[in-house]
Amino acid sequence: MNQSEYINEEELLNKAIRLLTEKLGPLETSRFLSIAGKRRSESVKRHHQWQNSLDKEKFFKSVFNK
Numbered sequence: 001m002n003q004s005e006y007i008n009e010e011e012l013l014n015k016a017i018r019l020l021t022e023k024l025g026p027l028e029t030s031r032f033l034s035i036a037g038k039r040r041s042e043s044v045k046r047h048h049q050w051q052n053s054l055d056k057e058k059f060f061k062s063v064f065n066k
Helices: 009-024 026-053 056-064
Strands: none
Touching: 009 026
């Protein structure tokens, strides 16, 4: 595979997990994957909080009335 080709997501995930397991072991790989999931949900929670506090009229005016 040359550098301009992409592999599909499933293959990418499989290779990444295999490499992590080889280098870190199964326990640390599991810990790493759970950390990545926690950060994702925290960012989604922050985004939802931002959306809930947003004044939509002001936001749309600031974006579209330039």
